[in-house]
Amino acid sequence: MAAASTPRNAAPLRILTAVPVCDGHDSAVTTINIELARHGIEVIYLGYHQSAAAIVRAAIQEDVNVVGLSSYNGGHIVFFKEVCDQLRKSGNADIPVFGGGGGTITHADERVMQRQGTDRIYFAGTPLDAMMAQIKKDYARVAKPNRKFKGDRALARAISIVESAPARYSLPTTRYSNGAARRSYVVGVAGPGGAGKSTLIDELTSRFLRSNPTGRIALLANDPSHPDSGGAILGDRVSAIYAQDDRVFFRSLATRGSLTGLSAAAPAAIDILKQSGEFDLIFVESVGVGQESDPFRIFGKGPKLVDATLFVLAPYYGGLIQLQKIALLNGADLVALNKCDHPMAHTAKAEIQARLDQNGKDQVLHPTTAAKHYDPGVDTLYAAIARLGGLDLVRGGEKACFMEDPA
Ligand code: B12
Ligand SMILES: Nc1nc2c(ncn2[C@@H]2O[C@H](COP(=O)(O)OP(=O)(O)O)[C@@H](O)[C@H]2O)c(=O)[nH]1
Numbered sequence: 001m002a003a004a005s006t007p008r009n010a011a012p013l014r015i016l017t018a019v020p021v022c023d024g025h026d027s028a029v030t031t032i033n034i035e036l037a038r039h040g041i042e043v044i045y046l047g048y049h050q051s052a053a054a055i056v057r058a059a060i061q062e063d064v065n066v067v068g069l070s071s072y073n074g075g076h077i078v079f080f081k082e083v084c085d086q087l088r089k090s091g092n093a094d095i096p097v098f099g100g101g102g103g104t105i106t107h108a109d110e111r112v113m114q115r116q117g118t119d120r121i122y123f124a125g126t127p128l129d130a131m132m133a134q135i136k137k138d139y140a141r142v143a144k145p146n147r148k149f150k151g152d153r154a155l156a157r158a159i160s161i162v163e164s165a166p167a168r169y170s171l172p173t174t175r176y177s178n179g180a181a182r183r184s185y186v187v188g189v190a191g192p193g194g195a196g197k198s199t200l201i202d203e204l205t206s207r208f209l210r211s212n213p214t215g216r217i218a219l220l221a222n223d224p225s226h227p228d229s230g231g232a233i234l235g236d237r238v239s240a241i242y243a244q245d246d247r248v249f250f251r252s253l254a255t256r257g258s259l260t261g262l263s264a265a266a267p268a269a270i271d272i273l274k275q276s277g278e279f280d281l282i283f284v285e286s287v288g289v290g291q292e293s294d295p296f297r298i299f300g301k302g303p304k305l306v307d308a309t310l311f312v313l314a315p316y317y318g319g320l321i322q323l324q325k326i327a328l329l330n331g332a333d334l335v336a337l338n339k340c341d342h343p344m345a346h347t348a349k350a351e352i353q354a355r356l357d358q359n360g361k362d363q364v365l366h367p368t369t370a371a372k373h374y375d376p377g378v379d380t381l382y383a384a385i386a387r388l389g390g391l392d393l394v395r396g397g398e399k400a401c402f403m404e405d406p407a
């Protein structure tokens, strides 16, 4: 049901949605997110209680067509203006802002907000289908190069362009881009959905930020597109507390029909990030994968996409036979058993260790609890990654406790 004015070859719309700071009303935005995805739109959801700065950073890095805010607790006139102002001041005024808030935003408020830069407010009673048709009509675009874009927006736009035509990007034949000012170490993270990959990456990011006072880190988070509508809910930013830092570049990618566990644009996106010379460390999270897929080509079909692979499991993998079937465990450089706060973790640790011993490759099992902020298992895992990638380990080397628990 694409509107008549949708540009030809327009990729799926990418919309960032969020709820402003001091507002926990997330059920409306959840309804809108699901409806947007059902209409073929890719939704990057940031979560509730979000600051204007976090929203603007995410909008830039995700190169979204538009920002949609859902606001119920008042303060919308000031808040929407702040988001518009920050977009304009950072050279990204081309990203429009719209939103809704049921009956809490009045028509008179909307007039003030429009004068201050907001595009449109959707009021209580607007039928969802009408809203979706209008959104597609207003915000569909073809992502084109734009020389005015600087910094993260330029990087983000380069990724949007390869997302819309991945086959046109010529990948280097070697694993590393030549000429980049800084060599990036790339870690591919795979494992079943819900094992805690995103949470663990976030905790590892905090270790990176603490032990590298000036470096930057990039995160590429792949999530599935819905096969029926082509839309997607790209929700990995919600788990990414530490990505709220200018030294972190976070980009969500929908798989858009690719069945490898990664977007077809992921190899090009990795290369773009490496070529930029900006990042010491890059994490690439696959969609939830288990037994068969080989997202990072670790078994040698084509050039390996990453320097090291981290396979993340939770204790409830379903028993020994299931464990034996997971091919990625044969090739993973690093293996983490996450959710070690779970009662089954003890048995799981023994079973996975036995499985790794059978591989005979000296793979070390890292027990982690990513849901805990000061987990020593995550420290040890980060130290192993840093050692492999030649990254700085301040505060006493490998045995350092990066996150000193104040408790
Ligand atoms: C559900 C609800 C709650 C739930 C929230 C659950 C949740 N997780 O979201 C609970 C019970 C927890 C709750 C708590 C509170 N609530 Co409340 N809540 C509501 C309620 C009843 C409905 C809001 C809603 O979800 N609507 C569903 C959406 C889909 O429909 P809609 O609002 O009509 O929106 C339309 C458009 O605007 C559009 N839209 C909305 N957002 C967006 C975003 C985008 C991007 C787009 C495109 C479109 C769009 O979609 C709809 C299309 O028809 C409203 C009252 C009301 N009738 O609006 C009060 C209301 C928002 N709450 C209110 C208050 C005061 C509170 C509390 C402070 C109460 C308290 N003292 O504790 C707390 C604060 C919670 C917090 N942490 O922020 C007040 C706000 C008053 C104000 N701003 O002046 C309201 C208006 C109730 C009232 N009349 O007093 N609340
Ligand atoms: N109990 C517990 N929950 C965790 C842990 N790590 C992550 N989670 C939770 O598990 C859920 C899925 O995590 P997520 O990182 O999104 O998993 P992913 O699908 O593998 O990326 C979230 O609700 C996390 O908060 C952990 O160590 N222990």
Ligand SMILES: [Mg+2]
Binding pocket: 197, 198, 199, 236, 285
């Ligand atoms: Mg995830």
